[in-house]
Amino acid sequence: MIAKASSWLLRKKWILAGVGVPVLILAWWEFRPEKLWINQRVSEPAPFASSSDSQPLYTGLLTGKAHPTSGRASIYQVGDGKRDLRLTDFTTSNGPDVHVLLAQSTDQNLSKTFVKGELDDVELGSLKANQGDQNYDLPDSVDLGKYDAVVIYCERFHVVFGLAKLERF
Amino acid sequence: MIRAIKIAAVFAALAVALGLQPSLYAQDNMKHENGLKTLETGTFHGQVHKTSGRATIYKEDDGRLVLRLTNFKTSNGPDVHVILIAATDANDDANFLKSNTQRVELGKLKGNEGDQNYEIPAGTDLARFQTVSIYCERFNANFGAAPLEKF
Numbered sequence: 245m246i247a248k249a250s251s252w253l254l255r256k257k258w259i260l261a262g263v264g265v266p267v268l269i270l271a272w273w274e275f276r277p278e279k280l281w282i283n284q285r286v287s288e289p290a291p292f293a294s295s296s297d298s299q300p301l302y303t304g305l306l307t308g309k310a311h312p313t314s315g316r317a318s319i320y321q322v323g324d325g326k327r328d329l330r331l332t333d334f335t336t337s338n339g340p341d342v343h344v345l346l347a348q349s350t351d352q353n354l355s356k357t358f359v360k361g362e363l364d365d366v367e368l369g370s371l372k373a374n375q376g377d378q379n380y381d382l383p384d385s386v387d388l389g390k391y392d393a394v395v396i397y398c399e400r401f402h403v404v405f406g407l408a409k410l411e412r413f
Numbered sequence: 414m415i416r417a418i419k420i421a422a423v424f425a426a427l428a429v430a431l432g433l434q435p436s437l438y439a440q441d442n443m444k445h446e447n448g449l450k451t452l453e454t455g456t457f458h459g460q461v462h463k464t465s466g467r468a469t470i471y472k473e474d475d476g477r478l479v480l481r482l483t484n485f486k487t488s489n490g491p492d493v494h495v496i497l498i499a500a501t502d503a504n505d506d507a508n509f510l511k512s513n514t515q516r517v518e519l520g521k522l523k524g525n526e527g528d529q530n531y532e533i534p535a536g537t538d539l540a541r542f543q544t545v546s547i548y549c550e551r552f553n554a555n556f557g558a559a560p561l562e563k564f
Contacts, residue, residue: 274551279489286524290481303454305562316564333563411456412484413467 298322302388302410306396309354311337313406317394318413319382327382329368329394335375341400342371344380349393349409357402366391449473453539453561459547461505462488464557468545469564470533478533480519480545486526492551493522495531497542503558509546510553517542 303318315334322328346366353363368380396405454469466485499515519531547556
């Protein structure tokens, strides 16, 4: 019986190979399983000549908390180690004693009202205007890996008007 | 006489109100890349085929649009393309063929890792094509999507 089966296999093996090999090749071409562990890395230059012009480092969209706030917050490298924060398409409520701060996005204080001393923050100055594009200088030593949120904070009423989580540009 | 004083008082009150009004616009211009404008940007999300990084659309001074991927990473796969889709976002493994989503082909993915640029065909309406997708043509599967927002 066994001998009979093996002889059948022997006779048909060319047919099996003729069907099996193309099927295997087709399956390989379809799924390209080797790509699961082979990476293809590219590193094209930016479409502009990287120069002394300011380059964005981080960016994020502002969302309203206590007051409707919108726009974009971006951190730029402005040559010779200086960085600044730029708000664009910016709108928030007008209010008394409003400040721009950098804080840690994970800080629990940000989800409630808090006195400024309770927050681990970097003060960037009073909000220059409640609408429009505006720049704020960053102190040289700020660690943006740690302070990864821009906060529009009303000091008089201890509330967060708006918040932007910064992500690498 | 009294009428004139009343009118004067109204004008004075108006002047004071206008004078106290906070300046609504603080405009200052910051120099940007030479002739190159950043139009839109967004970050990739995709769990099934772990996709991450940033997609940014630049406009060159001659009007050409360029899509640039930075800090980019996705799965390697067969026949993967970069496309723009007429949607505000896309779910993992979305099948654009089945959902009849309109798309603009930008070319084959040059590498599954690293910074790379793709030219966007002239006349592409970015107001309609709002999302970048890394799309596996062979399996009609969306590896990852980046919804774009104005920069």
